[in-house]
Amino acid sequence: MFAALYRWLDDRLHLDGLIEPFRHKTVPTHRLSYWYFFGGITLFLFMVQVFTGILLLLYYRPSANEAFESVQYIMTRVQFGWLIRSIHSWSANLMIFTAFVHMFSVLFLKAYRKPREMTWVSGMLLLFLVMGFGFSGYLLPWNKLAFFATTVGTQMAGQVPIIGQPMMVFLRGGPQVTGATLTRFYGFHVAVLPMLVTVLIAIHLFLVQRQGMSVPPKVEKAWAANPSLRREMKFFPNFLLRELMAWYVAIATLGALAALFPWNLGVKAEPFASAPAGIKPEWYFLFMYQTLKLIPSKVWIVDGEVLGILGCSLAGLFWVLLPFFESDKPARTRTWITGLGIFALVFMIVMSVYGYVAQ
Amino acid sequence: MVMLRNKVRGFAAPRSAVLAGLVALAACLGYGQAVNSCVDCHSTMPDPLGVSSDKFSQDIHAQKGLTCTSCHGGDASSYDPTVAMGSKAGFKGKIDRRKIPDLCGSCHSNPNLMRQYDPSLRTDQLAEYHTSVHGKRLVAGDAKVAVCIDCHSVHDIRPPSDPRSTVNPVNVATTCSRCHADANYMKQYGIPTDQFAKYNTSVHHDALAVRGDLSAPTCTTCHGNHGAVPPGVDKVQNVCANCHVFQAQMYAKSTHSKVFQDKGLPGCVVCHTNHGIHMPSDAMLSTGPSGVCMRCHAPGDHCDRARASILANLTQLDSTIKQADDALRLAESSGMEVSEARLSQDQARDALTKARVTIHSFQAALVDQDIQVGMKIAAANLKAGKDAMVERNHRRIGLGLCFVAIAFMLAGLWLYIKKLES
Numbered sequence: 001m002f003a004a005l006y007r008w009l010d011d012r013l014h015l016d017g018l019i020e021p022f023r024h025k026t027v028p029t030h031r032l033s034y035w036y037f038f039g040g041i042t043l044f045l046f047m048v049q050v051f052t053g054i055l056l057l058l059y060y061r062p063s064a065n066e067a068f069e070s071v072q073y074i075m076t077r078v079q080f081g082w083l084i085r086s087i088h089s090w091s092a093n094l095m096i097f098t099a100f101v102h103m104f105s106v107l108f109l110k111a112y113r114k115p116r117e118m119t120w121v122s123g124m125l126l127l128f129l130v131m132g133f134g135f136s137g138y139l140l141p142w143n144k145l146a147f148f149a150t151t152v153g154t155q156m157a158g159q160v161p162i163i164g165q166p167m168m169v170f171l172r173g174g175p176q177v178t179g180a181t182l183t184r185f186y187g188f189h190v191a192v193l194p195m196l197v198t199v200l201i202a203i204h205l206f207l208v209q210r211q212g213m214s215v216p217p218k219v220e221k222a223w224a225a226n227p228s229l230r231r232e233m234k235f236f237p238n239f240l241l242r243e244l245m246a247w248y249v250a251i252a253t254l255g256a257l258a259a260l261f262p263w264n265l266g267v268k269a270e271p272f273a274s275a276p277a278g279i280k281p282e283w284y285f286l287f288m289y290q291t292l293k294l295i296p297s298k299v300w301i302v303d304g305e306v307l308g309i310l311g312c313s314l315a316g317l318f319w320v321l322l323p324f325f326e327s328d329k330p331a332r333t334r335t336w337i338t339g340l341g342i343f344a345l346v347f348m349i350v351m352s353v354y355g356y357v358a359q
Numbered sequence: 360m361v362m363l364r365n366k367v368r369g370f371a372a373p374r375s376a377v378l379a380g381l382v383a384l385a386a387c388l389g390y391g392q393a394v395n396s397c398v399d400c401h402s403t404m405p406d407p408l409g410v411s412s413d414k415f416s417q418d419i420h421a422q423k424g425l426t427c428t429s430c431h432g433g434d435a436s437s438y439d440p441t442v443a444m445g446s447k448a449g450f451k452g453k454i455d456r457r458k459i460p461d462l463c464g465s466c467h468s469n470p471n472l473m474r475q476y477d478p479s480l481r482t483d484q485l486a487e488y489h490t491s492v493h494g495k496r497l498v499a500g501d502a503k504v505a506v507c508i509d510c511h512s513v514h515d516i517r518p519p520s521d522p523r524s525t526v527n528p529v530n531v532a533t534t535c536s537r538c539h540a541d542a543n544y545m546k547q548y549g550i551p552t553d554q555f556a557k558y559n560t561s562v563h564h565d566a567l568a569v570r571g572d573l574s575a576p577t578c579t580t581c582h583g584n585h586g587a588v589p590p591g592v593d594k595v596q597n598v599c600a601n602c603h604v605f606q607a608q609m610y611a612k613s614t615h616s617k618v619f620q621d622k623g624l625p626g627c628v629v630c631h632t633n634h635g636i637h638m639p640s641d642a643m644l645s646t647g648p649s650g651v652c653m654r655c656h657a658p659g660d661h662c663d664r665a666r667a668s669i670l671a672n673l674t675q676l677d678s679t680i681k682q683a684d685d686a687l688r689l690a691e692s693s694g695m696e697v698s699e700a701r702l703s704q705d706q707a708r709d710a711l712t713k714a715r716v717t718i719h720s721f722q723a724a725l726v727d728q729d730i731q732v733g734m735k736i737a738a739a740n741l742k743a744g745k746d747a748m749v750e751r752n753h754r755r756i757g758l759g760l761c762f763v764a765i766a767f768m769l770a771g772l773w774l775y776i777k778k779l780e781s
């Protein structure tokens with residue numbers, strides 16, 4: 001029956017022509033191939049987010065008076081609402097985690113090199129957008145922790161010279177975090193960010209398909225010296241079936257997390273209440289938050305917070321443009337870029353742990 | 360006055376040179392400021408004549424511009440003792456204790472004068488004082504009783520709102536206890552001196568001193584301050600009713616109210632005592648050592664049966680609320696969303712509190728009405744907690760089944776890949 005349906009569609013849409021490149025597409029096989037799966041897992045988790053997000057939209061109400069109660073309703077009254085909401089929250093965190101893993105694996109496997117600079121840039125922009133998803137989505141349940149974390153987060157954005165204050169007012173929908181901020185964040189979370197991410201994912205995937213998988217320099221060198229060592233597998237179905245297995249593992253992980261550790265709802269936000277002690281952002285912003293905390297209030301004549309925000313922004317920009325710092329002497333460049341990558345990874349882990357344990 | 364002059368002369372002779380030097384130094388240091396020879400001299404003297412400028416500067420009167428001469432007369436601009444403390448300058452010297460209330464009242468009973476300092480300050484303190492046991496005894500010639508300075512201190516009088524004030528609510532009991540807890544001092548009056556010790560063990564002291572609730576009662580809340588008297592046996596419930604409004608309303612309509620009045624029993628105090636009032640507990644309804652009902656009632660009578668019924672119902676509600684708390688806490692620690700039930704537990708607790716208040720009606724049926732309201736809520740919350748745990752177990756079973764299905768899928772895929780690649 002499927003074959004008949006396919007023939008019927010193929011007669012009209014010429015599907016064979018579309019599928020043909022995938023039939024010939026191959027994926028290099030070597031001892032580091034498993035790192036290739038993380039991009040696909042991130043994509044899968046994004047699809048989970050879209051699916052669960054749409055289901056949550058059916059009940060969620062984006063206003064300061066109703067947001068908390070509507071999430072509470074989803075968690076307690078809606079059939080499997082607890083599962084959908086917990087999977088959405090856990091999947092968001094796992095997606096950010098796998099996106100970071102993917103970014104560092106690309107960095108250490110040197111997959112950003114020419115001709116894949118645009119893939120790296122689109123990937124970095126996707127990473128920032130995914131963090132934006134996390135930041136905007138965190139406020140939506142309108143609970144106490146989210147309210148104050150958003151207050152602190154938008155306050156930091158306000159420290160950026162010149163554009164900081166207008167940007168903070170734009171993000172908050174006014175001088176303070178209020179119901180207007182919630183509505184705004186909701187708009188970013190369900191309309192603006194998904195649109196941008198969808199376009200960027202399309203570009204990112206197109207570039208990956210167009211340029212194929214990168215092979216690490218050492219493996220490439222070994223293969224060049226001895227072509228008989230070269231190993232490849234078909235993208236369809238061999239690699240895709242393996243990717244499917246990884247997706248099943250991701251589903252099992254999400255299910256276990258949602259069933260054993262349902263995402264906490266917390267206490268409803270009270271804008272006039274005092275901020276709870278030891279308020280911290282989500283784990284993926286913790287390294288930045290802790291770094292900013294460690295910078296003295298004044299560094300020479302410059303305000304410490306302004307300096308920190310500027311430093312973080314410049315570091316982010318530098319990271320986006322990293323492939324363009326590759327020189328004509330690749331060996332030398334690769335060494336310092338790898339060193340920088342190791343430093344960044346260690347710095348992020350140490351600062352996150354420090355931020356987690358610090359009072 | 361004579362005594363004071365003699366004391367001053369005693370200082371003047373052997374120490375005149377030192378004193379003159381100190382006074383001159385003080386005058387030099389105070390160059391440009393208003394001259395106050397009283398403080399300049401008395402700040403160098405030992406107690407009881409010593410009054411340092413630091414101490415006096417803390418006094419609300421000094422801060423409002425009053426000086427030593429406002430109370431003591433004299434001329435503070437002269438360093439000549441015969442002029443400064445001369446009769447021509449109207450020097451009064453040490454004020455006789457019996458005249459202190461009238462001296463203070465000369466300003467504090469004058470509404471026109473006091474209005475310029477604090478328009479909201481009362482001016483009936485002296486009139487009230489004359490109605491108090493202290494005031495009456497003072498008029499009768501007993502100089503040992505408290506006058507203004509005994510409670511408010513002297514030369515460093517602070518407003519009651521100042522935590523360092525001797526009449527700040529937190530310090531009132533200690534201030535009263537200086538006389539009332541002194542067995543020797545109070546010997547001639549034949550009244551107990553254990554009030555302060557008992558009060559320190561009371562729930563009121565705990566609220567005021569430990570929890571910092573300044574609205575909690577201290578001595579003056581029940582006895583009055585300037586018009587301090589014992590409340591009187593038949594008026595006790597009126598005093599308690601100032602705060603415990605509902606209990607008083609129910610008690611007033613109860614059979615106990617009339618019986619206690621007829622027998623001359625002091626209302627609330629019969630069950631709750633007075634100075635050493637402890638946190639009431641359901642055990643007060645028991646037949647054990649904390650029970651109070653059986654002190655008057657006979658076992659097995661109608662009232663004893665009502666007591667037993669109220670106690671059983673209260674215990675049941677209290678126990679159900681605790682069980683619901685435990686069940687909800689367990690569910691919450693398992694990640695279940697039970698915040699609605701947790702919130703409505705407060706309603707169950709409110710119903711229990713209301714039932715405990717309704718006890719003062721001494722009608723089992725009325726108490727039972729409140730208990731039933733609480734029982735309904737607590738039972739529903741207990742069920743919500745248990746249901747949440749059942750739901751948690753269902754989720755875990757579901758997770759296990761999913762794991763099995765996923766494991767099968769993974770194994771199938773792996774075998775298929777192997778077959779493809781073989």
